[in-house]
Amino acid sequence: MAEPVQIDVAHVARLARLNLTEEETRLFQAQLGRVLEYAEKLRELDTSQVEAAAHAVPIFNIFREDEPQAGFTVEEALSNAPRQANGLFVVTKVVK
Amino acid sequence: MRAADLPALSIAELRTLLHQREVSPREVLEALRSRIAEVEPAIEAYLSLDFDDAFKQAERADVNLPLGGVPIAIKDMISVAGQPCTCASKILQNYRALYDATVVRKLRAAGAIPFGKTNMDEFAIGASTENSGVKLTRNPWDISRVPGGSSGGSAAAVAADAAFGALGTDTGGSVRQPAALSGVVGLKPSYGRVSRFGLVAFASSLDQAGPLTKTVRDSALMMNAIAGPDAQDSTCLNDAVPDYAAGLERDLRGIRLGLPKEYMIEGIDSQVRAAVEKAVAHFASLGAEIIDVSLPHTEYAIASYYLIASAEASANLARFDGVRYGHRAENPLNLFDHYSRTREEGFGSEVKRRIILGTYVLSSGYYEAYYARAQKVRTLIRQDFAEAFGRVDALISPTSPVPAFPLGERSSDPLQMYLADVFTNAANLAGICGISLPCGFAQTENGRDLPIGLQLLGKALDEARILQIAHAYEQSTDWHTRRPPLDKDNDQPA
Numbered sequence: 001m002a003e004p005v006q007i008d009v010a011h012v013a014r015l016a017r018l019n020l021t022e023e024e025t026r027l028f029q030a031q032l033g034r035v036l037e038y039a040e041k042l043r044e045l046d047t048s049q050v051e052a053a054a055h056a057v058p059i060f061n062i063f064r065e066d067e068p069q070a071g072f073t074v075e076e077a078l079s080n081a082p083r084q085a086n087g088l089f090v091v092t093k094v095v096k
Numbered sequence: 097m098r099a100a101d102l103p104a105l106s107i108a109e110l111r112t113l114l115h116q117r118e119v120s121p122r123e124v125l126e127a128l129r130s131r132i133a134e135v136e137p138a139i140e141a142y143l144s145l146d147f148d149d150a151f152k153q154a155e156r157a158d159v160n161l162p163l164g165g166v167p168i169a170i171k172d173m174i175s176v177a178g179q180p181c182t183c184a185s186k187i188l189q190n191y192r193a194l195y196d197a198t199v200v201r202k203l204r205a206a207g208a209i210p211f212g213k214t215n216m217d218e219f220a221i222g223a224s225t226e227n228s229g230v231k232l233t234r235n236p237w238d239i240s241r242v243p244g245g246s247s248g249g250s251a252a253a254v255a256a257d258a259a260f261g262a263l264g265t266d267t268g269g270s271v272r273q274p275a276a277l278s279g280v281v282g283l284k285p286s287y288g289r290v291s292r293f294g295l296v297a298f299a300s301s302l303d304q305a306g307p308l309t310k311t312v313r314d315s316a317l318m319m320n321a322i323a324g325p326d327a328q329d330s331t332c333l334n335d336a337v338p339d340y341a342a343g344l345e346r347d348l349r350g351i352r353l354g355l356p357k358e359y360m361i362e363g364i365d366s367q368v369r370a371a372v373e374k375a376v377a378h379f380a381s382l383g384a385e386i387i388d389v390s391l392p393h394t395e396y397a398i399a400s401y402y403l404i405a406s407a408e409a410s411a412n413l414a415r416f417d418g419v420r421y422g423h424r425a426e427n428p429l430n431l432f433d434h435y436s437r438t439r440e441e442g443f444g445s446e447v448k449r450r451i452i453l454g455t456y457v458l459s460s461g462y463y464e465a466y467y468a469r470a471q472k473v474r475t476l477i478r479q480d481f482a483e484a485f486g487r488v489d490a491l492i493s494p495t496s497p498v499p500a501f502p503l504g505e506r507s508s509d510p511l512q513m514y515l516a517d518v519f520t521n522a523a524n525l526a527g528i529c530g531i532s533l534p535c536g537f538a539q540t541e542n543g544r545d546l547p548i549g550l551q552l553l554g555k556a557l558d559e560a561r562i563l564q565i566a567h568a569y570e571q572s573t574d575w576h577t578r579r580p581p582l583d584k585d586n587d588q589p590a
Contacts, residue, residue, distance in 0.1 A: 007452075007456055009452055012452050012455050012456045012459065013452060014436075015455050015459060016410060016414075016439075016451050016452060016455040017414075017417075017432065017435035017436050017439060018436060018439045018440060018443070018448060018451055018452070019436040019437055019439070019440035020440070020448065020452075024445070024448065028448070028449055028452055031449065031510050031511075032449065032452060032453050032456070034511055035402065035453060035510065035511055035514070036453075036456075036466075038398075038399055038511060039399040039402070039403055039466060039470075041395070041396060041399050042396055042399050042400065042403075042469050042470060042473050043469075044396075045393075045396065045473060045476065047469055047472035047473060047476075050472040050473075050475050050476060051472070051475055052468055052471035052472050052474070052475065053471055053472075053474040053475040053478055053525075054301060054471060055287075055301050055331075055527070056287035056288075056301060056302070056478070056524070056525065056526060056527025057286075057287050057288050057333075057527045057556060061330050062325075062330045062331075062332070062333075062334065063330070064327035064328075065327075072194060076194050077420075079192070079194065080190070080191050080192065080194075080420070080421035080422070081420060081421065082418055082419075082421070082422065082423070082424035083424065089419060089420055091419055091431075092428050092430065092431045092434040093430070093431075094431050
């Protein structure tokens with residue numbers, strides 16, 4: 001039987017830049033513990049000689065001709081911006 | 097033909113009428129709009145409709161094109177220029193797409209008319225459409241039940257004759273499973289067969305767009321329009337596209353169908369099992385050879401799938417940061433607070449859960465144990481299919497172990513919901529193609545009929561073959577001709 005998996009949800013939430021309420025943190029802790037316990041099933045298999053499959057089909061970069069194409073105008077690019085000014089995205093201050 | 101009868105037509109029937117100028121694209125749109133107005137209060141399949149724009153397209157429609165004048169519904173995860181593309185998420189509630197996804201551009205080039213965006217589980221994460229951040233969609237066969245998911249709006253709309261056909265996306269079963277639960281045909285193309293440019297990404301090594309339709313022929317007609325290479329998607333294969341409708345009429349003599357013994361597991365609803373066993377016997381009577389096969393790593397597919405899909409989702413959803421588009425939290429204290437509260441306010445519960453799971457399995461110290469191991473198991477699952485397809489032309493199984501379940505029944509237990517994809521998600525891991533089509537009905541205790549879906553899996557790029565096999569079954573049965581009882585006693589939520 002697999003060991004119960006302890007996941008530090010508060011720490012992971014900081015890594016993911018995602019605020020959680022205390023209730024969500026507790027709930028996810030329990031639910032994801034069960035999901036990871038289920039995932040322990042994968043340990044039953046000996047995968048030491050198996051190559052990882054990052055993709056379903058082994059295809060690699062398919063290139064097209066590098067020709068200039070029309071892109072968005074400034075107005076179009078900004079049309080979904082939550083905040084904008086002077087043709088620019090307004091972002092939250094990152095330097096003191 | 098009366099206008100009120102138009103919405104029940106298949107795409108193939110409709111295009112014949114359009115081609116012969118017996119109806120105009122405008123008349124078709126008017127009939128569809130009336131049908132949507134009639135059934136939408138009960139099923140709520142759509143997130144947005146733009147008939148003003150659709151009528152303008154109808155004025156210019158060239159009915160000589162393969163889908164000329166045919167309205168097609170689009171899952172709200174696929175970009176249609178000028179229309180909302182919310183992924184049923186609050187974080188994108190005011191977002192409008194600036195360009196057409198390649199699949200939409202190709203549908204338009206074939207003459208089709210996009211007119212509305214369908215409901216879904218938020219960012220396609222879910223198997224019941226209950227994770228929509230906007231509203232619940234109900235199963236047209238029993239509106240107290242889910243339509244399946246994540247492409248539940250597309251499936252419910254087609255089932256209720258509120259769309260002639262629709263696009264969905266399938267990351268672990270999100271086209272096939274709602275097709276099964278709603279009683280329509282759903283095709284997941286092979287990885288790389290259909291462009292993903294303009295789709296909002298969920299799990300990039302698994303996602304594919306595919307059609308939901310009333311018939312197998314309609315599925316082939318939509319595939320003819322959307323399949324093929326795309327200079328804007330480097331994961332899209334350059335292989336030539338066959339005419340998927342051309343080979344449909346071939347018979348099944350010489351076709352070998354594999355029955356994976358691991359798929360007839362405990363926990364399959366007895367009526368689902370009986371319907372699938374009957375379908376297998378029917379295939380034998382049509383001349384197909386039935387062969388027992390084994391996919392020994394089946395029981396590891398769900399764990400592998402959920403680790404990989406969650407990891408990729410956590411990376412893809414990192415782009416929702418409230419800077420260039422989407423919701424942004426008010427008055428952030430600093431950049432960390434800006435990101436963390438924007439995402440807290442914008443994402444729903446299941447999306448948050450997957451972001452946490454995905455971030456965890458990718459984080460330092462756990463990567464090897466979970467993500468890397470899941471990818472190795474994925475190799476084993478792929479090998480299982482390669483071996484099976486050395487012996488058979490297609491595999492046959494239920495699409496879902498159960499028919500449509502009641503709203504709310506599974507939403508509080510994520511693991512239970514994840515098990516809903518048990519027969520579908522291995523195909524995404526292996527990059528192969530799959531189709532679900534109606535193969536019978538289960539009766540509920542209160543006497544309702546719920547559709548049962550049969551899944552056929554084919555090797556990569558073998559869509560033409562599974563369409564042919566599905567068509568032979570469909571044309572020799574009458575399940576696809578049944579319609580949900582929306583007009584009678586199904587108008588009150590149970």
